Amino acid sequence: MLTLDLPGFPKLRSGKVREVFELPGDPDHLLFVATDRLSAFDVVMRDPIPDKGRVLTRLSAWWFERLRTEGVENHFVTVDVVTRFPALEPFAKELAGRAMIVERTEPLPVECVARGWLAGGGWKDYQETGFVSGVELPAGLRLAQKLREPIFTPARKAEQGHDENISFELAAETIGRPEISLMRDATLAVYGRAADLAAERGILIADTKFEFGRRADGKLILIDEVLTPDSSRFWPMDQHQVGSSPPSFDKQFVRDWLETQDWDKTPPAPPLPADVIDGTRARYVEAYERLTGLKFAAH
Numbered sequence: 001m002l003t004l005d006l007p008g009f010p011k012l013r014s015g016k017v018r019e020v021f022e023l024p025g026d027p028d029h030l031l032f033v034a035t036d037r038l039s040a041f042d043v044v045m046r047d048p049i050p051d052k053g054r055v056l057t058r059l060s061a062w063w064f065e066r067l068r069t070e071g072v073e074n075h076f077v078t079v080d081v082v083t084r085f086p087a088l089e090p091f092a093k094e095l096a097g098r099a100m101i102v103e104r105t106e107p108l109p110v111e112c113v114a115r116g117w118l119a120g121g122g123w124k125d126y127q128e129t130g131f132v133s134g135v136e137l138p139a140g141l142r143l144a145q146k147l148r149e150p151i152f153t154p155a156r157k158a159e160q161g162h163d164e165n166i167s168f169e170l171a172a173e174t175i176g177r178p179e180i181s182l183m184r185d186a187t188l189a190v191y192g193r194a195a196d197l198a199a200e201r202g203i204l205i206a207d208t209k210f211e212f213g214r215r216a217d218g219k220l221i222l223i224d225e226v227l228t229p230d231s232s233r234f235w236p237m238d239q240h241q242v243g244s245s246p247p248s249f250d251k252q253f254v255r256d257w258l259e260t261q262d263w264d265k266t267p268p269a270p271p272l273p274a275d276v277i278d279g280t281r282a283r284y285v286e287a288y289e290r291l292t293g294l295k296f297a298a299h
């Protein structure tokens with residue numbers, strides 16, 4: 001599924017991956033639907049990755065339920081959306097497995113990244129400046145090296161294009177010091193707990209991104225998706241080697257294929273061959289199954 005409209009349910013936002021709907025008569029909640037869209041280099045591909053939205057929704061829901069105990073509240077209410085909101089019944093089939101009802105918040109425009117290992121944009125910034133989001137790191141670190149302790153590296157959420165790493169100080173000026181302090185502490189606490197859980201399953205969470213929103217009562221809570229292959233870099237522990245980029249469960253596979261194409265990274269993206277689509281789907285499903293220990297059933 002690439003796009004979704006639900007007659008009678010106003011669409012609040014269509015993001016790169018999710019469609020967000022209002023629930024008539026219930027201003028405190030939203031319907032959050034993950035499509036099978038995949039974005040790479042900030043361009044949405046034209047081909048769906050079958051079941052990707054279901055994997056994202058199930059994995060986020062699994063984490064949200066487990067992470068509540070960390071003292072950080074989150075927006076998750078239920079994946080049983082038709083029971084909770086019976087007017088959704090006519091759309092039960094399209095929504096099955098890919099939708100959740102969440103608390104409505106006002107999202108804060110800072111993405112909260114935790115990094116335990118050096119990779120991706122963090123590695124790039126470090127090589128150029130020795131810093132990541134204003135955090136100075138020791139000299140001589142190598143790609144995929146474990147950091148002495150996890151670091152918090154905020155980024156400014158861009159409406160369009162690439163998010164930009166910013167320092168803690170700039171984030172404090174943008175959204176407030178008490179807010180960003182709380183978000184940093186929550187980010188590192190949740191990341192630490194999730195990294196321990198994943199390690200038990202043989203997976204390293206090199207880095208991950210969280211978003212926070214302000215609830216009507218003023219409280220900041222964890223929102224969006226959490227700890228999925230779209231928002232995180234997952235590595236199989238047994239294939240991790242300092243100095244090289246481990247195979248990962250995210251869209252690196254698609255990115256690698258795109259890099260072989262004569263494409264300038266502006267829309268439209270080239271059509272994805274069937275084996276790239278299948279290989280990507282398999283990696284998302286594998287991430288879900290390894291982390292949760294559950295079998296992924298499409299329906």
Ligand SMILES: Nc1ncnc2c1ncn2[C@@H]1O[C@H](COP(=O)(O)OP(=O)(O)O)[C@@H](O)[C@H]1O
Pocket residue numbers: 013014015016017018019020030075102103104105106107211213223224225
């Ligand atoms: N509880 C919430 N209340 C309001 N907005 C939310 C909530 N959770 C997530 N969002 C927003 O919904 C959107 C999710 O769709 P997504 O496809 O991830 O968009 P994006 O392209 O911005 O990443 C994001 O913009 C996110 O900030």
Ligand SMILES: [Mg+2]
Pocket residue numbers: 015016017224
């Ligand atoms: Mg998003």
